[in-house]
Amino acid sequence: MKDYIVRAIAADSQIRAFAAVTTETVETARQDHNTSPVATAALGRLLTAGSMMGVMMKGDKDILTLQVKGDGLIQGITVTADSKGRVKGYVGNPEVIIPANAKGKLDVSGAVGNGFLQVIKDMGLKEPYVGQVALQTGEIAEDLTYYFAASEQVPSAVGLGVLMNKDNTVRQAGGFIVQVMPFAEEETIAKLEENVQKIQSVTTLLEQGHTPESLLKQVLDGFDIEINDTIPTEFYCNCSKSRVERALISIGRKELNELIQEGKEVELNCHFCNKNYIFSVEELKEILRKCK
CATH class of the missing domain: 3.90.1280.10 (HSP33 redox switch-like)
Structure with a gap:
């Protein structure tokens, strides 16, 4: 199955939501950069977020850049995406290897370190929009959740995951971004928060065979969901x-x-x-x- 993103609304447009499967996209990045498992996981999470945030933009020539600048051994991550679902990126140190975290998982937070997340949107205006927040955990998803709330004043839930095979190829990659509109009712927000707390990890859901559509059904359980769009996504570099x-x-x-x-x-x-x-x-x- 090719990678793709779905765009949806729920609860009479009080919620907008995006979900993606990006396994091939992240595997292409891993092959191009020969990344270590923890570098693949870090880059893969940001690529997945970038692909979904890219399609939030309207213009054909709009470009989104996400930069994670931390003091960890990965030496930063840069991803750019367009509004057509095409995304590319790299890490400063693709060979970074550090011990697993306390849960026995790839320690993305440890590799990233302390620093900040920068979001640059070039929408053809005189100056690009630039938003910057301090990294909260270095796990990427939580940092983006904080960015949306602090910099764009949009309460959001972000879930991202990359699962590796034993041979260090990418087994699963994907994620979701769910956002509450300004006119959302308290009841809607409370129900959504309850759903997000119950959700299993993205990689667990992907391992269970979930698609972007069924990922959203999990996050938006109990809401009416309307899928508006399905957009292919891929690792694409326009260099020549x-x-x-x-x-x-x-x-x-x-x-x-x-x-x-x-x-x-x-x-x-x-x-x-x-x-x-x-x-x-x-x-x-x-x-x-x-x-x-």
């Missing part, structure tokens, strides 16, 4: 040799000249998908000719 060439042009004639004088080909790496692009000396000379 021509885009990297534009980056080389931007460094200026002096630096390009210095690279040419060294007489060696230049290799540049895309952070997001880890693909390498090689430019020969002749190609560098051609790029220099294009420089103003």
